[in-house]
Amino acid sequence: MTDRSPADESPTGDTVVVALDVGGTGMKCALVRPDGVVHHQERHPTHAERGGAALTENILEIAEGLAAKARADGLTPVAVGIAVPGVVDEVTGVAVWAANVGFRDVPLRDLAGRRLGLPAALGHDVRAGALAEARLGAGRGRRHVLFVAIGTGIAGGLVVDGAGYPGAHGAAGEIGHVIVRPGGIPCGCGSRGCLETEASARAVGRRYAELSGQAGATAYDVATRAAAGEELATRVWHDAVEALADGLLTAQALFDVGVVVLGGGLAEAGDGLLVPVRDAFAKRVTFHRTPDIVRAELGDVAGCLGAALLALDSLGNPA
Numbered sequence: 001m002t003d004r005s006p007a008d009e010s011p012t013g014d015t016v017v018v019a020l021d022v023g024g025t026g027m028k029c030a031l032v033r034p035d036g037v038v039h040h041q042e043r044h045p046t047h048a049e050r051g052g053a054a055l056t057e058n059i060l061e062i063a064e065g066l067a068a069k070a071r072a073d074g075l076t077p078v079a080v081g082i083a084v085p086g087v088v089d090e091v092t093g094v095a096v097w098a099a100n101v102g103f104r105d106v107p108l109r110d111l112a113g114r115r116l117g118l119p120a121a122l123g124h125d126v127r128a129g130a131l132a133e134a135r136l137g138a139g140r141g142r143r144h145v146l147f148v149a150i151g152t153g154i155a156g157g158l159v160v161d162g163a164g165y166p167g168a169h170g171a172a173g174e175i176g177h178v179i180v181r182p183g184g185i186p187c188g189c190g191s192r193g194c195l196e197t198e199a200s201a202r203a204v205g206r207r208y209a210e211l212s213g214q215a216g217a218t219a220y221d222v223a224t225r226a227a228a229g230e231e232l233a234t235r236v237w238h239d240a241v242e243a244l245a246d247g248l249l250t251a252q253a254l255f256d257v258g259v260v261v262l263g264g265g266l267a268e269a270g271d272g273l274l275v276p277v278r279d280a281f282a283k284r285v286t287f288h289r290t291p292d293i294v295r296a297e298l299g300d301v302a303g304c305l306g307a308a309l310l311a312l313d314s315l316g317n318p319a
């Protein structure tokens, strides 16, 4: 028995793509239909400590297993898409560098394509997430979308006319390293006062912990206490919102998007983040057109869905 649904009777109902989103600790994997509906999903540990070579083999085995699962369910796998962190060359399909998973110049697209005998695509995890939010999530129906993931760090992905924009070197969208407080807190990138050091979930938790003396305080604690009217939490939250608005204003000056989609841990504050960010943005606007600023809809499966979209796109645009 299989769990085939009536959708299988449609012209594209019997095909799926194999999609994997490789993160620092876990991999989100799925079989996704051409209309974006997930047929099957599974999660696996990344085991980054075993190194890039072992991880590459693990990825290929999981992808093979997913293709076999598709066939067992009476579906035809037609392409494979993989999203990875770090620096990714989407044109050559190479995972150039990722400190947290140990990749260094891994030609993952071609390796996966050969192993599965299918067209393959490789993308950057956050840009893949941006693509999914733009087409299937909070930005659907909009042509120009900026997705900003605010978690441990801050990363962004720009979608232009429905396609992800990787930049000339696979490094576009790094809004977390826009300098919003010159001379400010040192950033892991080597600069100071980057948006990431001022407004990431980690930065918010750390700042509050320093000022309150409560070690281990998280951004969630700050958001909750600010909402309850606590003075220190309100100040720390306000500072982060101001920094975020500064970063978004710079992005809007450059990209003039129709919608900004905020995701990641900090966006879980919902209106507690969106309302003050919209206000702070509005106070800064001069010539800019104001984008809608909305919360992401796809949660932590955005990257995996984005990998599926890259796989589907690869069928339309064979290299």
Ligand SMILES: [Zn+2]
Residues within 6 Å of the ligand: 176, 177, 187, 188, 189, 190, 191, 192, 194, 196
């Ligand atoms: Zn930085």
